[in-house]
Amino acid sequence: MTLKEKRTILIVLSGLFLASLVFVQKLEVARRYEEAGLSPHSVAIPASSRQCVDCHIQGTPGIVDHWRGSTHALKGVGCVDCHRADEADADAFPHYGYTVATIVTPRDCAVCHGEVAKEFEKSHHAAGGNILASLDNFLAETVEGAREPFNPHSPTPGKAVDMVNGMASAFSGCQQCHGSKIALLGTDGGMITVDELQPDENGRPTNLDALAKVVKDESGRPRFHAGTWPNTGIGRLNLDGSRGSCSACHSRHDFSPRRARQPENCGKCHLGPDHPQKEIFEESKHGIAYRDLKDEMGLDGDSWVLGKDYSHAPTCATCHMSGNIRNGGKITHDPGERISWTNRPPVSLVMDTDINGKIVKATDPAERQKLIADTAEAKRTRMKAVCSNCHTPDYVNAFYKQYDDLVILYNEKFAKPGKAIMAALQDQGLLTPTQFDEEIEWTWFYLWHHEGRRARHGASMMAPDYTHWHGMFEVAERFYMEMIPQARELADHDGGTAGAEVHRVIDEILARPEHRWFEEGAAEQMAAIRKAMEERYGQGGPAAKKGGEGP
Amino acid sequence: MATPVRWIQERLPVSGEDLRELTNEPVPNHLKRWWFALGGTPAYLFVVQIVTGLLLAVYYKPAAETAYESVRFITEEAAYGWLVRGVHKWGATFMIAAVILHQMRVYFTGAYRKPREINWMVGMCMLICTLMLGFTGYCLVYEQLSYWGAAVGANIAGSVPVVGEWMKMAMLGGDGFNSQTLPRFFVLHAAVLPTLLTLLVIVHIGIIRVQGVTEFEFGDEPEDEPKYFNFFPEHILSELIIGLLLMVVLTALACIVPATLGPKADPLVTPEVIKPEWFFYVAFRWLKLFTGTVAVLSTGFIVFIMFVWPFIDDWIRRKTKYPEASVWIGIVGVLLIILLTVWEAVVAH
Amino acid sequence: MAGSGVDEPRRDVLDTLSKWGLAAGLVAAYGTFAAFLGRFLFPAGPPAKGWMYVAPLKHLSVGDSVLFRTPGGATVNIARQQPEDEEGAFIALSSTCPHLGCQVHWEGQNNRFFCPCHNGVFSPDGKGIGGPPGDAGQSLPRYPLKVDAGLLYIEVSTEELAMGPGKILEDQESPPGPGHDPCLFVCPAPFADPGRRA
Secondary structure, X not given: OOXXXXXXXXXXXHHHHHHHHHHHHHHHHHHHHHHOOOOOOOOOOOHXXXXXXXXXXXXXXXXXXXXXXXXXXHOXXXXXXXXXXXXXXXXXXXXXXXXXXXXXXXXXXXXXXXXXXXXXXHOOHHHHHHHHHOHHHHHHHHHHOOOOOEOOXXXXXXXXXXXXXXXXXXXXXXXXXXXXXXXXXXOOOOEEOHHHHOEOOOOOEOOHHHXXXXXXXXOOOEOEOOOOOOOOOOOOEOOOOOEXXXXXXXXXXXXXXXXXXXXXXXXXXXXXXXXXXXXXXXXOXXXXXXXXXXXXXXXXXXXXXXXXXXXXXXXXXXXXXXXXXXXXXXXXXXXXXXXXXXXXXXXXXXXXXXXOOOEXXXXXXXXXXXXXXXXXXXXXXXXXXXXXXXXOHHHHHHHHHHXXXXXHHHHXXXXXXXXXXXXXXXXXXXXXXXXXXXXXXXXXXXXXXXXXXXXXXXXXXXXXHHHHHHHHHHHHHHXXXXXHHHHHHHHHHHOOHHHHHHHHHXXXXXXXXXXXXXXXXXXXXXXXXXXXXXXXXXXXXXHHHHHHOOX | OHHHHHHHHHHXXXXXXXXXXXXXXXXXXXXXXXXXXXXXXHHHHHHHHHHHHHHHHHHOOOOOXXXXXXXXXXXXXXXXXXXXXXXXXXXXXXXXXXXXXHHHHHHHOOOOOXXXXXXXXXXXXXXXXXXXXXXXHHHHOOEHHHHHHHHHHHHHHHOOOOOXXXXXXXXHOOOOOOOOHHHHHHHHHHHHHHHHHHHHHHHHHHHHHHHOOOOOOOOOOOOOOOOEXXXXXXXXXXXXXHHHHHHHHHHHHHHHOOXXXXXXXXXXXXXXXXOOOHHHHHHHHHHXXXXXXXXXXXXXXXXXXXXXXHHHHHHHHHHOOOOOXXXXXXXXXXXXXXXXXXXXXXXXX | OOOOOOOOOOOOHHHHHHHHHHHHHXXXXXXXXXXXXXXXXXXXXXXXXXXEEEEXXXXXXXXXXXXXXXXXXXXXXXXXXXXXXXXXXXXXXXXXXXXXXXXXXXXXXXXXXXXXXXXXXXXXXXXXXXXXXXXXXXXXXXXXXXXXXXXXXXXXXXXXXXXXXXXXXEEEOOOOOOOOOOOOOOOOOOOOOOOOOO
C-alpha cells in the first residue's frame, strides 16, 4: 500500500469517525431531551393540550406523568378532550382560553366509549348511588353520624373546631364506594345537585335559578361541596344527570387496563365483613393461582382474552367482565350479566331481570314470564362459558349444584325464618319503626348482611372457610343463640297476645325438621358420633363426652 | 520560530536528527502485512482505556453504597457519560481480543523463539494483567452479575491450596464481599494494574528495540527492493489507520450496543445464571469441568506451561523429530479455547 | 512531519492536498472526540430553561409595565412597548440597576427605564444612556419572552420553574386584571361547611 493510499484511507476514516460522532451527538441530545422531561415516551402532546401540559407539569406533575403513560396519551387524547365543557354546563369554567369542567363523567367518556357507557348504565354498579336513601345510609348518617351538624361538646386543643360534621362517615365511607351526589356550593350555603339543576337529555341544567346560585371564585370556577367531591364512587350522581364514575375502576389519569384487570382494583370496595369478595377470591384456588402466576398473565396486553392471551388464573375481571374465547372475546361493563343469584338482599334472589336490568320479584310464573328480559339461566350460561375454558361441563354443573344448594339452604333454614320472625315482631308492634334502636335489629343485620353474605359469597367463589366458619357457622350461632332468645325475650316482655303470636311463629319454625334438634335435642346423632369417635380413637375422649351433653 | 526551538535545545540537547534516529527504527517489510501490526493495537487501546478510565474515575465512587449509583449517574446523567462508559467497555473487550490475537500471531510464527523468550514471558505477564484489569473493572460496576462474578472469582482464588485463603482475604479484605472490597478492586483496576501494565509495555517495547523485530521473509517479495521501510511515516500511518478504524467501531458500538446497567448488586439474592465476561468463559467452563482444587491447579499448570512454552518448544525442536509440533499443539489449543468458550456461551449453567 | 517517501520522488499538488486533508481530518475527528470527553467533565450542562407564565397579554397595554418576581427572587420589569400581540412588543429587563443595585422602573411616558437613586437612564432596550450606568456603558440584563395563545411567558431556569409560579409584585399604570388562577396550585380559600345540606 502506498503512502498516498494510506492517507486517503485515513481521510475517509476520519470522516467516518466524525460521522459516528455526529451520531453520538444526536443520541446525547435525545438523551438530554428526555432527561429534561420533554420526551419521556415519544408521546405527541395534542396541540390543544400543549398549554395545559406546559403549565400543569409545574403545578401537578403527577397528573401529567400519569397521563403520559396512558393509552390516551399514545393515541393523542389530551386533557381538553375529556375535560372540555359547554359554557352552559353547571360546573363549566373558563380556564386559559378553554371552557372546562373538573369532573369527567360517564357522559364525557361516552363521547368515545359509547357502547361501554351503555353497558355500564344498565349495571348494578351504576345504581350504586341509590344507597343514598337506604338502610345502609341511615346507619352512616344517623346511627354513626348525625344528619345535622352539631356543636362540639369540648375543645380540641390545637384545632379550632366550631362544628361537627355529622355526615363525615357517609362522605368518607359509604359514598367513596357507592358514589356521592355531586354538589356545587350555593350562595345560600346549600347544595346544588342534579336534583336542583334538572339537566336535560344533553346534561345541561334547565333550572337556571339554581344555576345562578352557584358560588364561584374570582376566576369563575364553581366551588364544589367538599363532602361530595373528591369522589370516585362507582354510582356517583353527577351534575349532568349521568350516573357513575369510570375512574372508579379505570383510575385517572393513566386509565391503566392492567390495573382494572387486577383484583386489588375491585378490592377498594368488595372486601370487608359484609362482602369479602376479594378475601374470598384470595382464599380460593383461583386466587392462589393468580398470586403465583400473575407475572405471566400478560396483564399489560392490548388484548386480554381468556384462552387466547392467558389461561393461568382468573381475576375478578376475567369471570365478571373480560372476554374469553368462548364468547368471542366480548367484554362487558355490566358485571351482572354473568351472575345468576343476587346474594345482596337478606334472602337471595334469582337474577331474572327485566328490560331495565331490575330483578323481577313477581311470584306468579306467568307474570314473571312476561316481565323477564334476561333470565338467570342465560346469565349462568354466560358465566359457564368462562368456566368452560378450564373446566369440563360436568365439573361446572356440579359446582353450580353445590353453590345453589348452599344458597337455598341458607335461604330456607335461616333467611326466610329470620325474616318471618322480624316481620312478626314488627306486625305485633313489638319493634319501633326506627331501625337499629333495638338489639335484635343489629342481630338480624349481622345475620344476613354480614354473615349470611359471607356464607353465600364464599360458596359462590370457592372459599370454604368463608362459607363455613365465617359464614354458616356464624349465621347459625347468630340465629340460635341470639335471634331466637332475643325474639322470645321481646315476646315474654310483652306477655300479651302479641307476644304469644311471636312465640307461635318461632315455635312453628323450630318445629320444622331442620330446626327440631334445637329444642328436642339430637341425642341419637350424638350417640352415633360418640360411637364413631370411640371406634376411631379408642376411648371416646372428653371432647366427645362433653359434646354428648347436648345444648 | 527559531528562538523557542533554540531555547529548548540549549536546555535539552536533543536535535531533531537524534529524535528521528530514536524513533525511526527501520521496520521489516513483513509489517506491511496487517496481521503483523496487531501488537500496536492493544497499546493504542490501552491509551484509549487510560483516557476514558481517568474520566470515569472522576465520577466513580468506589464504595458499596455509592458505586452503583455513581455508575448510573455516569450512564444516565453526565453529559456523554454513556459514550465514555461505552467506549471504555468496548475498548476493554477489543483490547483483550487484540492481545489474544497478537499472542496467537506471535505463537504461530514462532516469534517467541531464541532470543525472544524473555519478551514472550513479559507478554504473558501483560496478558494476565489485561485479564485482571477486565475482571476488576467488571466488578466495579456493582450490578448483580458483576458482584456475584467477584464473589465467585474470590472463592476460586480461595480454593488454591496453601495460599488460597490468604489470596481471597487479600482480595476481598475479609471473609466475603464487604465494605472494604470495592476500594481494593478500584485501586487494583485504576492504579496498580495500569501502572504495572505501563511498565510492562515499556519493557516489552524496550526489548523489541534492543532485539529488533523478528524478521520474516515471504516468498512473494521482490528480491531487489529494500527489506526495511521507515517507521515514519509509513508504519505510523498504518497504526493510525488501525487507530481510527477502532475509534469508529468503538463509538459506533457505544451507540448501538450501549453499556447497560443491570439490577443493583444484592448480596442476599444469587442470580439464576452467573456468567463472567466472555474472556473468562474458557476458564469458567474449565473450572466447572473439574472440581475445586484440581480445577484451579490445572488452570495454574496450563498458565505455567504457556509461560515457559519457549523453552518447551526449544526442547521439542531439539529432542524430537517434530520441529513444527508447536503449530499443531497451538491449533489444538486454540480449538479447545474456542470450544470451551462457545460451550459456556450457549448453555445456561 | 518527516515526509521523505522512498518510492514517491515526485511531489505534486495532490500529495500536498492529501497531507493537509489527513492532518485536518485527524484533528477534526480526534478534536471532536476530545471535546465530547471534555464536556463529560461538566455533567450538569448549561442550566436548562423553561417558560414561566406571567400574565395574559391584555393585562398590559402599551406603556404599561409590571414588576415580576421569579420564584428564585429575581425581579424583572416587563413592559409593553408596542400594540402588537407578539414577543417583540414586550421587553423584560432585570429591575436591578447595574450601578448600585437600586430598583429600576419603566417610564412609559418618557419611553425609558429609570433608576431614581442616581438618575440612571436606560433606553427602551435596556442600554445605559444617562447617569452612572450611561457613563459606565452598563445595561440591564434581558430575559427572553414568549407569547402563546394570548398569554405572556418569561424564560427562567427549570429549577425556578419547579419552585412554583412567579408573582406580579406591582402593576404600573394598568387596571387590575384577572391575574393567575389562584386555585391551580394552592387553594387557600376555605370550603364552606360541608355538613350543611340543602
